[in-house]
Amino acid sequence: MITLVKSKLKTFIGGIHPGEDGKLLTKDRKEALAPLPKIVYLLMSQHIGAPCKPIVKKGDYVTKGQLVGESQGFISANVHASISGKVTDIVPWPHPVTGVKSPSVIIERTDEDSWTEGTNVETDIDLISSDEIKQRIQSAGVVGLGGATFPTHVKLTLPKDRPIDTVVMNGAECEPYLTCDYRLMLDRSREIIQGLKLIMKCIGCKKAHIGIEANKEDIYTLFKDILSNEPDIKVDLMEVKYPQGAEHQLIKALLNREFKPTQLPLEVGAIVINVGTAFVVYEAVKFKRPLIQRIVTVTGNGVENPQNFLVRLGTPIKHLLEEARVVSNIDKIIFGGPMMGIAQGNLDTAVTIKGTGGILAFKGTQQWNSHACIRCGRCIDSCPYGLNPSILSIQSEAKEFNLALENNVMECKECGCCTYICPAKRPIVHLIKFAKAEIAKQKAQKATPAERK
Amino acid sequence: MDLILGAAITLSILGMVFGIGLAIASDKFAVKVDPRIDSINEILPGANCGACGQPGCGGFAQSVVEGKAPVSGCTVGQAAVAKLMANIMGVKFENRERVISVVMCHARGVKDKFAYDGIQDCRAAHIVGGGFLGCDYGCLGLGTCVEACKFEAMYMGKDGLPQVIKERCTGCGKCAAVCPRKIISIVPESKMVHVRCKSLDKGAVARKICQDSCIACKQCEKICPYDAIHVQNNLAVIDYNKCTSCGKCVAVCPNHTIINFAREQSLAAHTAALV
Numbered sequence: 025m026i027t028l029v030k031s032k033l034k035t036f037i038g039g040i041h042p043g044e045d046g047k048l049l050t051k052d053r054k055e056a057l058a059p060l061p062k063i064v065y066l067l068m069s070q071h072i073g074a075p076c077k078p079i080v081k082k083g084d085y086v087t088k089g090q091l092v093g094e095s096q097g098f099i100s101a102n103v104h105a106s107i108s109g110k111v112t113d114i115v116p117w118p119h120p121v122t123g124v125k126s127p128s129v130i131i132e133r134t135d136e137d138s139w140t141e142g143t144n145v146e147t148d149i150d151l152i153s154s155d156e157i158k159q160r161i162q163s164a165g166v167v168g169l170g171g172a173t174f175p176t177h178v179k180l181t182l183p184k185d186r187p188i189d190t191v192v193m194n195g196a197e198c199e200p201y202l203t204c205d206y207r208l209m210l211d212r213s214r215e216i217i218q219g220l221k222l223i224m225k226c227i228g229c230k231k232a233h234i235g236i237e238a239n240k241e242d243i244y245t246l247f248k249d250i251l252s253n254e255p256d257i258k259v260d261l262m263e264v265k266y267p268q269g270a271e272h273q274l275i276k277a278l279l280n281r282e283f284k285p286t287q288l289p290l291e292v293g294a295i296v297i298n299v300g301t302a303f304v305v306y307e308a309v310k311f312k313r314p315l316i317q318r319i320v321t322v323t324g325n326g327v328e329n330p331q332n333f334l335v336r337l338g339t340p341i342k343h344l345l346e347e348a349r350v351v352s353n354i355d356k357i358i359f360g361g362p363m364m365g366i367a368q369g370n371l372d373t374a375v376t377i378k379g380t381g382g383i384l385a386f387k388g389t390q391q392w393n394s395h396a397c398i399r400c401g402r403c404i405d406s407c408p409y410g411l412n413p414s415i416l417s418i419q420s421e422a423k424e425f426n427l428a429l430e431n432n433v434m435e436c437k438e439c440g441c442c443t444y445i446c447p448a449k450r451p452i453v454h455l456i457k458f459a460k461a462e463i464a465k466q467k468a469q470k471a472t473p474a475e476r477k
Numbered sequence: 478m479d480l481i482l483g484a485a486i487t488l489s490i491l492g493m494v495f496g497i498g499l500a501i502a503s504d505k506f507a508v509k510v511d512p513r514i515d516s517i518n519e520i521l522p523g524a525n526c527g528a529c530g531q532p533g534c535g536g537f538a539q540s541v542v543e544g545k546a547p548v549s550g551c552t553v554g555q556a557a558v559a560k561l562m563a564n565i566m567g568v569k570f571e572n573r574e575r576v577i578s579v580v581m582c583h584a585r586g587v588k589d590k591f592a593y594d595g596i597q598d599c600r601a602a603h604i605v606g607g608g609f610l611g612c613d614y615g616c617l618g619l620g621t622c623v624e625a626c627k628f629e630a631m632y633m634g635k636d637g638l639p640q641v642i643k644e645r646c647t648g649c650g651k652c653a654a655v656c657p658r659k660i661i662s663i664v665p666e667s668k669m670v671h672v673r674c675k676s677l678d679k680g681a682v683a684r685k686i687c688q689d690s691c692i693a694c695k696q697c698e699k700i701c702p703y704d705a706i707h708v709q710n711n712l713a714v715i716d717y718n719k720c721t722s723c724g725k726c727v728a729v730c731p732n733h734t735i736i737n738f739a740r741e742q743s744l745a746a747h748t749a750a751l752v
Contacts, residue, residue, distance in 0.1 A: 118606075118607060122607075123604075123605075123606045123607025123608075124607070366606065367591070367606070368591075368606070369590040369591035369605075369606045369609065370590050370591070370606075391594060421596075451595055451596060454595050454596055454601060454605070455596060455601070457601075457604060458596060458598070458600060458601040458604065461600070461604050462600060
């Protein structure tokens with residue numbers, strides 16, 4: 025479709041409009057405190073980077089907020105006990121997204137639920153130093169809650185030769201169905217702004233820019249009101265389009281700066297943080313509360329009572345689904361949003377992690393037969409990164425991974441626009457993931473003999 | 478008549494001139510190629526499988542002559558080719574045993590974790606939540622190894638597991654390389670006893686998932702007179718350097734995970750004879 029009248033709202037080129045109906049299910053559901061689970065499974069690998077090392081033993085008693093997994097190396101984030109109780113075992117447990125097993129501390133709850141010593145203390149943050157902010161963020165195990173779970177203290181450690189002039193806060197929540205960020209922005213707006221200011225202080229950045237999708241106009245007015253005396257923090261409405269909340273698209277829309285898909289926002293003098301991250305940063309710095317809970321949207325037509333739950337990390341999703349009154353004939357459970365989320369195969373092992381923003385239960389899902397590419401080019405139009413998903417999928421199907429590499433398959437962020445739009449119902453993202461995995465494998469094989477020398 | 482004669486004479490003179498020119502050029506600008514490369518190239522199987530690590534048979538022949546690759550490097554040609562190549566290169570040939578691939582999964586009746594309708598390739602299926610099979614280590618059965626075999630030595634059996642045609646298998650290792658779960662092992666042909674399981678799950682867990690799994694009971698380890706089988710990470714592993722294929726472990730294995738190919742073959746022959 026050709027839009028003749030240019031939209032006033034800020035946006036990027038490409039992308040798709042997956043529909044708004046999903047968000048209506050939970051938009052008005054204020055965060056509900058999910059009843060505490062009997063058992064939690066704390067994965068030691070809830071972030072990008074090295075898995076943590078469990079520092080508790082089987083049989084130990086831990087209290088809420090106590091450190092149970094110590095980060096290994098710089099790119100890693102601490103894991104804290106999300107409930108008080110007894111450590112019953114430490115076993116390898118599959119990650120709900122990658123399927124890779126990492127050690128998991130299993131805690132059985134006791135009746136007590138008070139914070140461990142040294143946490144949950146209100147501190148004065150008016151004169152706090154930037155090092156102290158970063159140190160508190162690091163010890164609280166804060167990671168990016170937008171889904172990528174990149175450790176926040178690493179993001180805030182900037183290389184000296186790259187000055188940052190703007191902190192971009194992502195309030196887009198472009199994934200259909202999810203409303204966890206919306207609820208957080210509505211109910212905790214002041215805390216979020218405080219968190220944003222702490223991040224700006226930490227990296228010594230004067231300006232900030234908040235991007236909100238046009239379907240959340242109430243948030244826009246709310247933020248405008250709060251920030252009426254702060255000219256340095258701008259709030260803008262953006263077009264409702266997926267993936268408006270991705271780093272590249274957000275920066276293009278708000279700051280009109282572009283950088284390569286392989287580069288970080290640092291290249292154009294910006295860093296991007298999610299509203300959820302800003303909130304936990306505030307909690308961690310002001311109250312020294314470690315990251316042990318987050319809001320999770322449990323929704324879809326497979327649950328009778330869709331909700332936004334405040335969930336302790338490590339809660340089995342079965343527990344949450346029961347709480348949302350899941351129907352018996354569900355076909356699919358998706359972890360995360362419907363566009364980038366991962367369907368779950370084993371409900372017994374799936375547990376919430378720091379990056380879980382939503383759990384979607386669907387019944388009556390359609391099954392498609394995929395066909396050969398009809399070369400209509402719709403995927404090329406929709407790709408927000410300017411790739412050619414059509415040719416990448418064909419090359420991956422033919423196992424010509426090196427050709428796919430020449431066509432920049434590694435630049436794909438797996439946002440799923442191409443698969444959504446494909447009229448031949450081709451599993452394009454799966455084919456691209458396949459090619460990426462095979463290329464990574466080849467690279468690892470080539471690297472090993474050289475390392476041995 | 479004159480016209481024909483004239484044309485014939487002109488053409489013969491031209492032919493002679495060009496012929497002499499070419500003869501001189503071929504002598505003067507000749508590229509010196511080691512004749513051994515050609516003769517080795519003739520011996521090689523010509524499948525260009527790349528199992529030697531070189532770009533095809535031509536590349537391997539050149540590497541051998543340049544001394545970069547051993548004469549026994551061709552896994553496909555094995556001893557016969559290596560012997561001929563050793564003759565050409567004038568080196569001593571050491572006999573190496575023929576190797577074949579063996580599928581180290583026996584699993585039958587393992588339930589799927591979820592319905593998978595993605596790309597029909599084991600490698601692609603493996604990256605979706607760690608694979609759809611109930612067992613995290615077992616054969617996914619989508620036939621990527623069969624597709625990878627350049628010698629038509631594999632086929633998908635009726636039980637959903639890949640089968641190796643021993644006679645055709647060259648031990649090139651292509652199937653083992655593409656298997657995302659590393660189920661296929663390249664073993665000496667004479668070895669008959671294999672642990673057909675790759676599960677590292679604890680015994681109790683593994684038993685629930687699959688009736689043919691290794692439960693790490695260590696019975697095999699206790700009975701082995703040659704110290705050739707050991708349980709490591711909940712899985713019995715055979716040291717093929719020590720194993721004599723005596724079959725004592727096969728008899729004690731409670732889950733029939735360890736099997737004896739010789740016995741299987743004779744049984745099959747026996748049933749065939751009865752029918």
